[in-house]
Amino acid sequence: MHVSDTADPFGTAALRDGLVAAWRSSPTRLREDVATEADLVRTGYRDRVLTELAQNAADAASRAGIPGTLRVWRVGTCLHIANTGAPLDETGVQALTALRASSKTGGVGRFGVGFTAVLAISDEVEVRSRTGSIRFSAAQTRNVLDEHGLAVPDGSVPTLRLAWPSTTPPSVGNDTEVVLDVRFGIDAETLLDDFRREAIDLLLELPALQTIVIDEDEFVRAERVLESGLRELRIGDHCWWEHRGPSARWLVPVLGGVVRPVGDDVLRAPTRSDEELSLPVLVVADVPMQPDRRRMLPGAPVEHLVQGYADFVAALPSDQRLALVPTPGFARSEVDGRIREALFEELRRNRWLPAADGGDDLAPDRAAALTGLDDALAEALDEVVPGLISPTLCSPRHAATLASVDVHRIGLARVADLLAGHSREPAWWHRLYEALTPLVVDAVTAEELAALPVPLSDGRTVTGPRTTVLHDLGSVALPWVRLVHPDAAHPLLTRLGAGSVTAEDLLGDPALAAAIDDVHHDPDDQAAEDLAAVVLTLVAKVPAAAVPRELGMLLLPDTGGELVPADELLLPGAPLAEVLVEDSPFGTVDTDLVEKYGADALRAIGVGWGFTVLRAELPTGPDHDLPDEDTWWQTVGTDPETLVAVRDLDLVDETRWDRALALLAVEPDTAATLTDRDGYTAWWLRNYAVLGDQPLGHLRYVDDVAFEGLLDPCTHPDAGAFRTCLAGTGIDDAHLAEILLDRLADPGRRPDPAAVVAAHTALARSYAAGTVDLDSVILPAGVRSLAGAVVDATDALVPDLPWFASVIPADRLVVVDHAAAAALAELLDIAAASAVIAGEPTGPGRATTWRREPDAVLASVTSGLPLPGQPLVVHEQLTVRCTGAITGDREVPWWIDASGTVHSTRLGLLDALAGLSRNS
Known part of the structure; x- marks a missing residue:
């Protein structure tokens, strides 16, 4: 129809x-x-x-x-x-x-x-x-x-x-x-x-299509062109950035201004197909498709679709560009693989990577990435490391993505290499070290920076922190050490192997001693001035006790401009100058140095004011240039742990010792050396210092009465400070022994019996100890008896056994501690009583025992001495008939006869008990 x-x-x-x-x-x-x-x-x-x-x-x-x-x-x-x-x-x-x-x-x-x-x-x-x-x-x-x-x-x-x-x-x-x-x-x-x-x-x-309405739900696409040249598409709450290339449209979702890569999608030709893709963007393209539009025609080209993709990436904010680089991995389809390969090639040969310096974008084959790079480090490395990409793309999470487009990745070792030969201000290096610090996370990264350049205080820049040292001493140049410039100093250098030093460390550095020695042997005014400036600056920062004595060799100008070792100079107005001999080797330091560095710093390195104290740890012999040191060392039993001694005592004018001793007493350091009687300083002063016409060692402290009447008292107002330098209760040397012997034989002296006994005891003990021998003294003809009289030595007797003292007349009796009696007799060449006197009790007594005699037991209790076991004969009156050097009958309190029996009166039991105890 x-x-x-x-x-x-x-x-x-x-x-x-x-x-x-x-x-x-x-x-x-x-x-x-x-x-x-x-x-x-x-x-x-x-x-x-x-x-x-x-x-x-x-x-x-x-x-x-x-x-x-x-x-x-x-x-x-x-x-x-x-x-x-x-x-x-x-x-x-x-x-x-x-x-x-x-x-x-x-x-x-x-x-x-x-x-x-x-x-x-x-x-x-x-x-x-x-x-x-x-x-x-x-x-x-x-x-x-x-x-x-x-x-x-x-x-x-x-x-x-x-x-x-x-x-x-x-x-x-x-x-x-x-x-x-x-x-x-x-x-x-x-x-x-x-x-x-x-x-x-x-x-x-x-x-x-701009609008789709489904029932009452309306979907509208709004578009606008961004300043970047991209097109922004919005549909409701959803947003995309779009780039239109010659052969395809590329879209990426955006949320809050940040792209959100897609990852899994399909080719859209132009609508969704079955060709799976793994790209970070949506791809919309007109490509040859099969009639059902689900698959591409076999062999159809797709590589041309990627043209302009690098422009899309470059149009994104710099910190988001890597999001559009496909994630490394397996392709989801043949088409996906071909597009991915073409896309990587497109990215590799075009400029889209943001440069760290903010300049033109870089192509991957001309770019370098430093993991952990931040803005501070990027700024520091500008003009040093070429082709650095933006710090926003240098985090470890981007490493695989950058590698997929062949971006060259550099490490800290390469950075250190690229820094070599660059001349920068120290403050620039400090900023660099600060920026590098977050990257040094372990020993491996620290080792990578082993060749990092370091600026020094002397203007040089050296390779490697391990050869340098850090300090907090301000701006000083130390030619003998690789000292990091203070404006560049940073804790990172310590982590990389730099040492830390104090002013004390630097002053004790053997290299400084060597530098001083070099200048000393080849004087150069400018070199000496530079070295002195550094040393004095450092010395001002440490306690004087910490300054090595070797710094005394430092050359300083004297008032005439001549270079002189510091320890051969004095400060202007130094009180030491007033006590030295006229031809002393000391000069006066240049007053300009005193004004510039201060007297304390100059004194610390040896420039004199008063006497200088030498300190040496673990000394082993007389190698400290002290006068007569070898002689003193022979008096030392064991090596001291520390030698502390006053220097240059031999340069004191002997007529000025009164002032010299006052100077020694007033300075704490020198006064401390006077407290050790066995130390070098006290020994030297006892033997060589002179007050009036007497050595200090021949004078006694005014309150010391041991040798009163024999040795003159020291009347110096500071005698208390150098008491150890005066005579004590013993005899230190043969000179003092001879003085005492002579004064004991001097009728003009009036020592009391206690002083005479003390002198004889000291002489005997010194002789027994070997301090005094017969070859070192000249014996006087007379000796001092207990009665105070000077008697001929041939008449004097020493009671070597205590009971003989009661039969010897006081004017012939030379008393000493019975233990030293034999030594005294030998030293003075006088007779020991037991050798020239014999005696036996003349009357009978009552034979008894010590334990049976109440008076003996009472004597034991009151004296604290034990009761002896020897036979005891108690006499109402005890008379001994003497023969030999002493003849006749002598009434005595107690006696021991030839058989060893003790004879005693009741009143003599206490003396007998004491005498037996001393003689046992």
């Missing part, structure tokens, strides 16, 4: 007649059409109803040159999909009824085989357009086949091959409307939900 052209504007009747005739002439053709339509519905265009209709809508809008709008709504069982744009035309109708061809000459979805997707949900389809409408019906097509005796074995029909005209126009405001009567069993609301989920993707994929 035919209708007029007005009722059938697209000539559908002729199309139906021609097709039915073809089927009748070739039943195989009918079966092919049925199979083709079924294949397209089941495979190629499954789940693509909205996509295919949206592509047609986009094509219509594009041809009309307007922003396209697509609306979808449901009325009963029917879905309505309407759009604006170019209406349906005869060519379009022909394309709709031709399963194997499309009338498309441009755009992305002009009616063609994709329309078959509607059969997935409907068997009754109507296309309404303002130029005319048509409809497709499975039921009506089956009736036509039945009329002509045509059929296929399973009863299927090619629904979209036969079209009928319709008089229903599209809804108001739309140019074309497709109405689908949804097949029973399909939930239309579920379809609408699926369409809502697809709407955003379709608006991204089809630029000709």
Whole structure:
């Protein structure tokens, strides 16, 4: 049945007649059409109803040159999909009824085989357009086949091959409307939900569409061009940045101004295909696709799609650019692999990496990344490390990404190498060290910086912190040590092996002593001045006791400009100068040095004010340039742990010792040396210092009465400070022994008996100890008796046994501790009593025992002495008859006869008990 052209504007009747005739002439053709339509519905265009209709809508809008709008709504069982744009035309109708061809000459979805997707949900389809409408019906097509005796074995029909005209126009405001009567069993609301989920993707994929409305939900794409040149797309709360290359559109989601890489997606050609991609962006491109638009045609080129991708990356904020570099990994498809490889190549050969210095972008093959780089370090390394990329891209998490585009990664060792030879201010190096500190996290990274340059205080820059030392001494230049410049000093250098020194360490450095020695042997005014300036600056920072004595060799100018060792100079107005001999070797230091560095610093290195004290740890012999040191050393039993001695005592004028001793007493350091009687200083002063016409060692302290009447008292007001330098209760040398012997024999002296006994005891003990020998003294003819008389030595007697003392007359008796009696007799060449006197009791007594005598027991109790076991004879009166040097009868308190028996009066028992105890 035919209708007029007005009722059938697209000539559908002729199309139906021609097709039915073809089927009748070739039943195989009918079966092919049925199979083709079924294949397209089941495979190629499954789940693509909205996509295919949206592509047609986009094509219509594009041809009309307007922003396209697509609306979808449901009325009963029917879905309505309407759009604006170019209406349906005869060519379009022909394309709709031709399963194997499309009338498309441009755009992305002009009616063609994709329309078959509607059969997935409907068997009754109507296309309404303002130029005319048509409809497709499975039921009506089956009736036509039945009329002509045509059929296929399973009863299927090619629904979209036969079209009928319709008089229903599209809804108001739309140019074309497709109405689908949804097949029973399909939930239309579920379809609408699926369409809502697809709407955003379709608006991204089809630029000709601007709005999609599904029921009451409206999706609108808004666009604006950013300053970066990228295009910002917004659909509701969703945002993308888009770059349009020569062959493709690239889009990346953005949230809060930060790109969110995609990762897993599919190629959009222009709508979603089945070609899986693993790129960080959405790719929309017009590429050769198979008829169902799910797969690319085999061998179709895709490499050209990446052209301009580097421009897209470069347009992003610098800290986000690596997000658009594909993550290293396996490709998800052959197409994905080919695009990825092309994309990596595109990135490798173009400039897009932000430079650390903010200059032009860098190509990867000219770029370098330093892990951990921050802004401070980047600024410090500017002009030192070429091609550094922005610190925002240098974190460890970006390492794999940078490697995938062949960015050269450098380490700290390379940085250290590149820094070699650069001349910078010390403060610049400090900033560099501060910036490098966060990167030095372990021993491995520290080792990488082993060759890091370090500026020194003397202006040099050396390689490697391990050869340098740090200090907090201010700006000083030390030519004998690699001292880090204070403006460059940083804790990082310590972590890298630099040592730490104090002023005390530097002053004790053997290298300083060597430097002083070099200048000393090859004097140079400027070199000496520079070295002195450094040393005196350091000396001012340490206690004087910590200054090594070797610094006394430091050359300083005297008042005449001549270079002289410091320890041969005195400060202006030094009191020491007033006590020295006229030809002493000391000069006076230049007054300018005193004004510049202060008297304390100069005194610390040996410039004199008063006497100088020498200190030496663990001395081993007389090698300290002290006068008569070797003689003193012979008096030392064991080496002292520390030698502390006053220097230059031999330079004192002997007429000025009164003032010299006062000077020694007033200075704490020198006064301390006077307290050690066995020390060098006290020894030297006892033997060589003179007050009046007597050595100090021949004078006694005024309160010391041991040798009173024999030695003169020292009347110096400071005698208490140098008491150890005076005579004591013993005899230190043969000179004192001879003095005492002479004065004991001097009738003009009036020592009391106690002083005489003390002198004789000291002489005897000194002789016994070997301090005095017979060859070292000249014995006088007379000796002093207990009675105070000077008697001829041939008449004097020494009671070597205590009981003999009571039979010797006082004017012949030379008393001494009985233990020293023999030594005294030998020294004075006088007789020992027991050798020249014999005596026996003359009268009988009462034989008894010590334990039986009350008086003996009382004597033991009161004296604390034990009772002896010797025989005891008690006499009312005891008389001894003497022969030999003493003759006649002598009344005595107690006696011991030749047999060893003790004879005693009752009153003499205590004396006997004491005498026996001393003699035991």
